[in-house]
Amino acid sequence: MAEQKKLVSEITSMDVDFAQWYTDIVKKAEMIDYSSVKGCVIMRPYAQALWENIQHTLDGMFKATGHENVAMPIFIPESLLQKEKDHVEGFAPEVAWVTHGGTEKLEERLCVRPTSETLFCEHYAKTVRSWRDLPKLYNQWCSVVRWEKTTRPFLRSREFWWQEGHTVHATAEEAMEETLRMLNIYATFCEEYLAIPVLKGEKTEKERFAGAEKTYTIEAMMHDGKALQSGTSHYFGNGFAKAFDMQYTDKNNTLQYMEQTSWGVSTRLIGAIIMTHGDNEGLVLPPRIAPTQLVVIPVASHKPGVTEKAQELLEQIKASGIRAKIDLSENSPGWKFAEYEMKGVPLRLEVGPRDIEAGQCVLVRRDSREKTVVKFEELNTVIPRLSEEIQQALFDKALKNREEHTYTAKSLDEMKEIMKEHVGFVKSMWCGDLACEEKVKEETGMPSRCMPFEQETISDVCPVCGKPAHKMIVWGIAY
């Protein structure tokens, strides 16, 4: 137990310093290593396995809705990036520029893609001719580069991994339908797989993606009350189509501009999992997405038959479709308990000589530490049931945290009062004016998160200017 204490004491308490707690977790749970490339991280096997589970599930959801994967070049010529005015203004200040190939200076600079709208536009302009070719529903999994000044693993780094969907459609209606379909897929995925409740809503004009007509978002609340924008889906109308001359012939043989969308989620979701479910002992992973769902730890494994029984149980559990592993290392059981708590493995199975005599073992939940004595023959029914209970409990706890840190304000003063004592979501009405949005940010430090699809009437007027307001908006400090 000495070792266990030592290990856990290496994590800063989340109540003392949440940012340091987060950094400790990503290092100690072996998710991230820093490289000599400033602002770029190494995704170690444990983070990569988590990301692959996310990819696998989302990719299945994309393909089930008719999307196909492609791979676009990593580079964008400067002239191509500049074709859409708002887009280049949004991204040019934060791109990495390639100026030399080998020893030769390039005739034109290339940027390492910060996002790939321009490449998809160029491709669609060339390959889509007629209404018969529409819609095109493409996605790619890749990494992108944005030259951020301050970085934090998973949340903001110079390189990050993501998927970017880019679709073109014959009509605005279809494109809008797609934009919302993908937002809903993101929300479903976050809630059902990551156990993270999300607010769905529309971004204000100020917070829109560079070049979009509408940006929709899912906003999650972290344990400390701060928001994390966890996925976005954009409706472009035909703005890019006009800039890139993306036309098709409709059923009446008339040239029309395509209607377009894009949508993405990134390795940021790993940050969301850590900060939503983690505790002072380390990670807490939702069973549906955990690389290892259960770890078998033999106790007093030097006693005859213990290791053999533990391995037999492992095989039985794996055969039932659970992602399970066993730790047969020479470390003490106490060390192992702490290690897999740190790693957030949802269930631990302990089995020792006396358990074996009684034909049973002990299952320990990572989230609640609750112990259940289970007969060997009941493992295959109890493990899935406990896993589902953990999944639900994590969601419920996160939802409760969000509800406890969601506030309502009818005036700017009220918002300022709330901000003095709390961190969380603040709901208020909003007249729709940029000036009022900026004033709130200036006075409270909170940018707008979104105008939620689920609206409530808090008052009749804008808390800033006092003019009539019909929209509810949510404010919050974000990562």
Added chain:
Amino acid sequence: MAEQKKLVSEITSMDVDFAQWYTDIVKKAEMIDYSSVKGCVIMRPYAQALWENIQHTLDGMFKATGHENVAMPIFIPESLLQKEKDHVEGFAPEVAWVTHGGTEKLEERLCVRPTSETLFCEHYAKTVRSWRDLPKLYNQWCSVVRWEKTTRPFLRSREFWWQEGHTVHATAEEAMEETLRMLNIYATFCEEYLAIPVLKGEKTEKERFAGAEKTYTIEAMMHDGKALQSGTSHYFGNGFAKAFDMQYTDKNNTLQYMEQTSWGVSTRLIGAIIMTHGDNEGLVLPPRIAPTQLVVIPVASHKPGVTEKAQELLEQIKASGIRAKIDLSENSPGWKFAEYEMKGVPLRLEVGPRDIEAGQCVLVRRDSREKTVVKFEELNTVIPRLSEEIQQALFDKALKNREEHTYTAKSLDEMKEIMKEHVGFVKSMWCGDLACEEKVKEETGMPSRCMPFEQETISDVCPVCGKPAHKMIVWGIAY
């Protein structure tokens, strides 16, 4: 049938111009599109789906042998690339350099990774402490950039997609075992999934990877007799370990250098599939790797019940685990036949009104055009059988092509004679001297491919210098 002829006539005959035939295929089968980034290509959905099948299968083989995936940064600082002398000499002339982040000039140039040895070395130097941490068996799937002068889709491009395995071990024996294990996995994969026979062997010192002590290769022969290096596995010894100070404490508490390997295959394998199996009608894909294994084409689909029956058959076939699709577009059956032949779909199922009356349909093999009439109730047994027959037939045909284009030479003159009339593999003895290897290349245009594991004795002497020679080597012009 007019449309069919038109479509097929768009492909240059492979006997007239093999290079143009290849370019036609990658364009017309919608595998590749060019972007405005010179030397970089777009992998369209069909190529990407093929690559994902390759990835999925290989990734499973890697994980079954204990490997874990990671993601390393896309950039390498210039000083890090320079740490291993041979390595930097090999790669520095062909890397893309990032010099600016946003508007700021970087203090140190970063290259876009051409390969990631240096990043893995740095990570292992930091994270591996003791023999208990070894071996580390890491792999990553990513794209890399090499500033090639002349490019060709899949075979040589400025960006390509690949996997790179990088492992460290306690002993030279273990590292060598790993090097050969991975070469064997590549060979098994190529032969069993891609139906491509490969020569396994060791590269000469001249052809070794920059920084490796040994490089092993699998060499495939394309339809035109040229070689394609299809995968390599490198044994590094402790050369990088010394340059990067990668040490661990062994069981006797003594500091030791790690022993290292790396190995990779790339989207080049797609080029290998095209040039090994393709014909004048287009792609021919091996069933085990084909994105679509069978396409259902209703004939006279305006007749009542035809479309319904075709869809029913599709569902039945998909339910049996076959990757199948249906074409219900308004194009003529003739157009569709040509289209899916072009795409290389291994089996076509034709079903029309008279077939339905007779309770049967027609299966047409892409490779041989052979037609089989099959009762509906027998489809689930006949389709897998035919698929396996196609898989085997493609392998046999490729092996026959290789055997027919493999020559034996006892003298340099004999080699030159062969080269005048044929393109293929030329086997000879070799004394091991670089001068003789260079002389063969100079006089015949053929670099060495490898010293095959399966050796034969062709004569007692080197065909160039006449000195005693105990090694058989294979020469060949390569892509």
